[in-house]
Amino acid sequence: xxxxxxxxxxxxxxxxxxxxxxxxxxxxxxxxxxxxxxxxxxxxxxxxxxxxxxxxxxxxxxxxxxxxxxxxxxxxxxxxxxxxxxxxxxxxxxxxxxxxxxxxxxxxxxxxxxxxxxxxxxxxxxxxxxxxxxxxxxxxxxxxxxxxxxxxxxxxxxxxxxxxxxxxxxxxxxxxxxxxxxxxxxxxxxxxxxxxxxxxxxxxxxxxxxxxxxxxxxxxxxxxxxxxxxxxxxxxxxxxxxxxxxxxxxxxxxxxxxxxxxxxxxxxxxxxxxxxxxxxxxxxxxxxxxxxxxxxxxxxxxxxxxxxxxxxxxxxxxxxxxxxxxxxxxxxxxxxxxxxxxxxxxxxxxxxxxxxxxxxxxxxxxxxxxxxxxxxxxxxxxxxxxxxxxxxxxxxxxxxxxxxxxxxxxxxxxxxxxxxxxxxx
Numbered sequence: 001x002x003x004x005x006x007x008x009x010x011x012x013x014x015x016x017x018x019x020x021x022x023x024x025x026x027x028x029x030x031x032x033x034x035x036x037x038x039x040x041x042x043x044x045x046x047x048x049x050x051x052x053x054x055x056x057x058x059x060x061x062x063x064x065x066x067x068x069x070x071x072x073x074x075x076x077x078x079x080x081x082x083x084x085x086x087x088x089x090x091x092x093x094x095x096x097x098x099x100x101x102x103x104x105x106x107x108x109x110x111x112x113x114x115x116x117x118x119x120x121x122x123x124x125x126x127x128x129x130x131x132x133x134x135x136x137x138x139x140x141x142x143x144x145x146x147x148x149x150x151x152x153x154x155x156x157x158x159x160x161x162x163x164x165x166x167x168x169x170x171x172x173x174x175x176x177x178x179x180x181x182x183x184x185x186x187x188x189x190x191x192x193x194x195x196x197x198x199x200x201x202x203x204x205x206x207x208x209x210x211x212x213x214x215x216x217x218x219x220x221x222x223x224x225x226x227x228x229x230x231x232x233x234x235x236x237x238x239x240x241x242x243x244x245x246x247x248x249x250x251x252x253x254x255x256x257x258x259x260x261x262x263x264x265x266x267x268x269x270x271x272x273x274x275x276x277x278x279x280x281x282x283x284x285x286x287x288x289x290x291x292x293x294x295x296x297x298x299x300x301x302x303x304x305x306x307x308x309x310x311x312x313x314x315x316x317x318x319x320x321x322x323x324x325x326x327x328x329x330x331x332x333x334x335x336x337x338x339x340x341x342x343x344x345x346x347x348x349x350x351x352x353x354x355x356x357x358x359x360x361x362x363x364x365x366x367x368x369x370x371x372x373x374x375x376x377x378x379x380x381x382x383x384x385x386x387x388x389x390x391x392x393x394x395x396x397x398x399x400x401x402x403x404x405x406x407x408x409x410x411x412x413x414x415x416x417x418x419x420x421x422x423x424x425x
Contacts, residue, residue, distance in 0.1 A: 002166045009162030010155070017151045028143045033136045037104070037111060040072045040129045044115045051076055051117045051125055060084045072110075072131045079123030088128065097126045111136060172196025176204050183207075188215050229266050236263055254300075261297075283400070284423035285324040286317040287359050291352050294331040301339065302348075310349035318352065320359050320420040321400035327420075330393040334363040334416055337390065341414075342367030358402060358422040364415040369408040393418050 043066055050062045059076060063085040066074050073086035077094055093103040097114035104113050110132040117125040172195040182190035191208050194201040240259045246252040295311055302309050320327070331350075338348045348365040393416070394404045401421030409415045 002163075002170045005166040005169065006159065006162055009166075010159055013155050013158035013162075017154060021147050021151050024147055025144050028147070029137065029140050032138060032140045032143075033111070036072075036131050036135045036138065037113070040111075040113050040131050041115075043071060043074055044113060044127045044129055047074065047076065047127055048115070048117060051127060052119060056082065056084065072129050072135060075128045075130075077126040077128065079120060079125060086130075088130065091128070094126050094128050097128070098124050100124065109133070169196060169200075172200040172204065176200065176207060179204075179207060179211075183211055183214070188218075232266050233263075236266060283321055283323045283326070284319050285322060285327055287320045287322075287327060287352055287361070287420065288313050288316070288318045290324050290327045291331055291350065291361065294328055294335065295350055298332075298335045298339075305339070305344040307345060308347035310347070310351075312349070312351035312353075314352060314354055318354050318359050319423055321423040322396055322420055326396045326399070330396040330418065331361070331363075333390065333392040334361075334418070337416075338363065338365045338367070355419070358400065358420045361418040361420065362415065363418075364409060364413055366411065366413045369412045369414050370406060390416070396420075 047059075047062060047066060051059050054062070056078065063074055063076055067086060073088070075083060075085040075088045077083055077090060077098075091107075091112060091114075093105045093112045093114040097103045097116045100116050100118060102113075102115050104111065106112075110130055112128065112130050114126050114128045117127060175192050175195070179190045179192035188211055191211065192204045194204040194208075236259065240256070240263065243252065243255045243259050246255070292313060295309070299309060322330075335348075335350075338346075342348070342365050346365055346367045348363065351362045353360050353362075390404065390406070397404045397418045397420060402419035404419070405417045407415050407417075
């Protein structure tokens with residue numbers, strides 16, 4: 001925007017300078033010609049009394065005195081062909097002046113002025129002066145260069161003033177954009193100081209109000225989630241008591257573990273809802289530890305359904321821009337889809353690999369793939385599902401600065417790749 005403003009100021013200044021300086025440059029040339037012509041006419045007028053009354057010898061001396069300077073040469077043509085002064089042939093202007101008219105004509109050599117002297121006893125004499133081209137344009141080049149220099153100075157001054165004004169306009173807009181960027185990154189405490197033109201101040205005030213409104217809505221949403229989670233605790237507690245009342249067995253122990261996992265999940269939801277909003281700005285966790293823990297959780301069910309699990313994880317910690325809770329929920333959603341939409345005995349694989357911009361989590365199965373399991377329904381709500389499907393993993397990837405891609409493998413199975421961004425320094 002600053003560049004466009006400078007271009008606008010420059011273009012406007014150039015047009016204004018051209019509108020004034022071009023006529024001035026033309027006027028300078030006209031004034032120089034008029035000055036040279038006036039000087040030549042004065043030389044001629046100084047000789048008119050002498051030519052009209054003095055003898056030829058006195059006229060010759062007077063003309064010689066006039067031609068002694070650097071002015072345009074003067075020639076006097078007497079009746080009968082006698083010529084005094086600068087040697088010059090009888091031109092058409094001189095012939096026309098002998099008819100009694102003053103003649104001013106432009107030629108290739110310059111401007112020729114011929115003045116008739118009437119009342120002589122032998123006829124009409126003519127005083128002729130030739131103004132050269134260099135005399136007609138004397139001083140014009142210097143004057144035009146001075147005008148050009150003045151134009152350059154004025155243009156630079158206009159650009160400097162325009163740049164100062166542009167900065168005063170741009171700084172408040174940049175402040176608004178910077179604050180909007182902080183808000184987009186999760187820094188909901190960011191505010192902008194209204195400044196600049198009234199329109200920019202209005203935008204800044206509206207942005208501050210929007211940030212405050214976002215915080216209010218987030219608080220209301222988290223309170224609603226926490227309230228709902230608290231309401232779930234009562235039936236879950238009753239379910240846990242009923243399960244614990246069953247006769248001890250392997251299945252009873254598995255139910256106890258499942259109810260315990262459900263209780264921990266509800267507690268995690270409540271904790272997430274109660275967490276200060278600002279804490280999620282710089283989310284990070286060790287993806288290797290989280291994925292490893294979730295695979296260990298699902299391995300028992302995979303063993304019961306006779307599913308082969310192929311796991312590939314890097315050796316060291318791998319930090320990603322996501323909370324452990326969100327990443328765990330994403331892994332559970334992906335593995336839950338595998339168990340829900342592929343028959344028992346179907347093998348699957350989970351791999352995590354580092355990338356320059358973060359990490360890539362890949363979950364692939366040897367099932368029928370997306371095309372045969374209706375991609376518009378797989379990962380969405382169905383009988384017995386949560387209704388979230390792949391949406392949890394998609395949101396987690398987007399929040400970290402990554403994305404989720406799904407496709408069919410060459411063998412026909414489904415493949416989901418979740419790209420997770422790297423946390424900031």
